[in-house]
Amino acid sequence: MNPHLVLRVVSKLLIPLIVVFGLYVHFHGDYSPGGGFQAGVIVAAAVILYALIFGIENAKQAVPTGFVRFMAAFGVLLYGGTGVATLILGGNFLDYDVLHPDQAHHTGQHIGILLVELGVLFTVFSVMMAIFYAFAGRAPDIPEGEW
Amino acid sequence: MIELLAERFNYIIVIILMMTGLYAVVATGNLVKRLVGLSLFQTSVFLLYITIGKVSGGQPPILPEYSESYGGSNAGETAMAAASPAAEAAEGAVSQGEALQNTAEAIYSNPLPHVLILTAIVVGVATLAVGLALVVRIRETYGTIEDEALNQADYAAENARRSA
Amino acid sequence: MTEFDWTQLLDYALMGMLLAVGIAIVRLRNLFAAVMLAGVYSLISAAWFVTLDAVDVAFTEAAVGAGISTVLMLAAMLLTAREAEPVKAIRHWAALIVVSVAGAALFYAVGDMPVYGDPNSPANAYVGMDYITSTPNDIAIPNVVTAVLASYRGFDTFGEVVVIFAAGLGVMLLLGLNPGKKTGGEE
Numbered sequence: 001m002n003p004h005l006v007l008r009v010v011s012k013l014l015i016p017l018i019v020v021f022g023l024y025v026h027f028h029g030d031y032s033p034g035g036g037f038q039a040g041v042i043v044a045a046a047v048i049l050y051a052l053i054f055g056i057e058n059a060k061q062a063v064p065t066g067f068v069r070f071m072a073a074f075g076v077l078l079y080g081g082t083g084v085a086t087l088i089l090g091g092n093f094l095d096y097d098v099l100h101p102d103q104a105h106h107t108g109q110h111i112g113i114l115l116v117e118l119g120v121l122f123t124v125f126s127v128m129m130a131i132f133y134a135f136a137g138r139a140p141d142i143p144e145g146e147w
Numbered sequence: 148m149i150e151l152l153a154e155r156f157n158y159i160i161v162i163i164l165m166m167t168g169l170y171a172v173v174a175t176g177n178l179v180k181r182l183v184g185l186s187l188f189q190t191s192v193f194l195l196y197i198t199i200g201k202v203s204g205g206q207p208p209i210l211p212e213y214s215e216s217y218g219g220s221n222a223g224e225t226a227m228a229a230a231s232p233a234a235e236a237a238e239g240a241v242s243q244g245e246a247l248q249n250t251a252e253a254i255y256s257n258p259l260p261h262v263l264i265l266t267a268i269v270v271g272v273a274t275l276a277v278g279l280a281l282v283v284r285i286r287e288t289y290g291t292i293e294d295e296a297l298n299q300a301d302y303a304a305e306n307a308r309r310s311a
Numbered sequence: 312m313t314e315f316d317w318t319q320l321l322d323y324a325l326m327g328m329l330l331a332v333g334i335a336i337v338r339l340r341n342l343f344a345a346v347m348l349a350g351v352y353s354l355i356s357a358a359w360f361v362t363l364d365a366v367d368v369a370f371t372e373a374a375v376g377a378g379i380s381t382v383l384m385l386a387a388m389l390l391t392a393r394e395a396e397p398v399k400a401i402r403h404w405a406a407l408i409v410v411s412v413a414g415a416a417l418f419y420a421v422g423d424m425p426v427y428g429d430p431n432s433p434a435n436a437y438v439g440m441d442y443i444t445s446t447p448n449d450i451a452i453p454n455v456v457t458a459v460l461a462s463y464r465g466f467d468t469f470g471e472v473v474v475i476f477a478a479g480l481g482v483m484l485l486l487g488l489n490p491g492k493k494t495g496g497e498e
Contacts, residue, residue, distance in 0.1 A: 030452040030454055032454065033366040035456075035460060037265060037266065045379060072479055075472065093466065094465040113450075113458075131482045152421070155426060157427045159421065162421070166411075167333040171336065174406035174407075175395060179346075179391055179392070182384070187336060197363050199425070200365070200439065201363045202435055204428075205428075207365070209366070209455065210453045210454075255455070257434065257439035258439060261456050265367050265456065265460065269375060269471070270471055270478070275380055275384075277478050283387055286390065286391040292392055293396045
């Protein structure tokens with residue numbers, strides 16, 4: 001019946017794992033290779049895999065285009081807002097030390113890096129999704145014979 | 148001469164790869180293939196930067212989890228918190244010294260090119276997408292993505308406009 | 312080099328594969344094969360990045376080069392053409408002349424470049440190594456690349472994020488994010 005049965009089953013198993021791995025890469029980026037750029041691309045790759053297997057319309061229900069547009073701008077604002085917050089607290093732009101009084105353990109630096117990397121994650125993920133939607137929305141569906 | 152080149156084999160390979168990409172950009176008329184050639188060129192530039200940052204015998208620039216200076220170990224910290232500020236400062240100085248010693252033991256590759264290229268890769272795919280979007284629009288308007296056909300279509304349109 | 316470094320053999324093998332794939336991409340006219348080989352090229356260069364100690368970069372290159380950019384190029388190929396037109400011989404010769412002149416100029420400069428793996432080269436001696444020694448005291452996180460990316464050079468990274476956002480915006484303006492609605496109407 002379904003010509004892509006293996007693809008569907010395997011991808012259903014893999015997609016949650018890819019998303020979890022992307023989040024691990026993001027939040028463990030201080031201690032091991034990783035960070036917002038890599039995590040954003042990996043999570044976007046998971047959603048793109050979903051869209052390739054189950055169709056672009058289903059993917060748009062899971063990750064709506066409005067959400068993508070909002071998050072792309074929100075990531076940039078979160079990054080810039082962290083910088084503005086440090087300015088308001090009396091430091092230089094993106095000088096995270098002022099974010100937390102605990103100077104001995106550099107907690108402010110850790111908070112700042114986390115916020116900034118979250119901004120990177122949101123923007124990279126959303127821009128990758130927006131680009132994919134823009135191209136895939138125009139592409140004709142691949143006929144069955146071409147697989 | 149041979150030794151001079153053998154010690155710099157990375158530049159030679161990078162230059163050959165770069166020229167492969169440049170050849171694809173100059174020689175082909177197909178716009179999608181030109182972008183593929185451009186991304187070959189781009190990747191070889193990344194390789195140039197990263198090979199310059201390599202230090203022989205080095206490790207990836209991820210430091211070991213040296214204890215105190217991360218504020219991770221709790222037992223010693225809480226004990227010190229009760230002590231006088233002077234003692235705490237002394238403790239901090241010691242742990243910082245240890246940390247420096249730890250980093251001096253191992254050789255690390257230069258992290259700066261890694262940072263520059265890491266961001267450049269993601270920016271590269273975003274700009275590649277802009278290029279591909281332009282190609283898609285050109286195809287929709289002209290019906291072709293071969294540059295000679297595009298030129299001919301432009302000349303024809305120009306001649307038609309002049310004669311009208 | 313006093314003792315032979317066995318990882319260099321791995322480097323040579325990866326370089327040979329990169330060259331083979333690069334030349335194959337130039338010679339192919341089938342765009343599908345060329346795009347797929349471009350993904351392979353990215354994956355091989357990611358493997359080389361690992362042996363060059365750039366684990367973060369290898370990670371990104373593998374995810375971006377072999378994943379996202381291959382998908383994007385395939386989508387663009389579906390919308391445009393499957394096959395590149397054959398190229399006239401004169402154009403091959405012109406390209407060959409351009410490439411050999413540029414390559415010769417670059418080869419001329421190779422002798423002035425620092426030796427591979429030199430810890431005292433200008434690129435490795437100053438600011439890069441300062442980051443490694445000062446990260447434990449300033450930032451206190453183990454991954455120096457993340458420390459430099461997000462804190463020491465946070466301003467640069469902000470610029471990069473804005474560039475990515477602008478590129479996404481450009482694609483949305485060129486192609487439209489919701490083509491089902493009305494954007495493709497003028498065809």
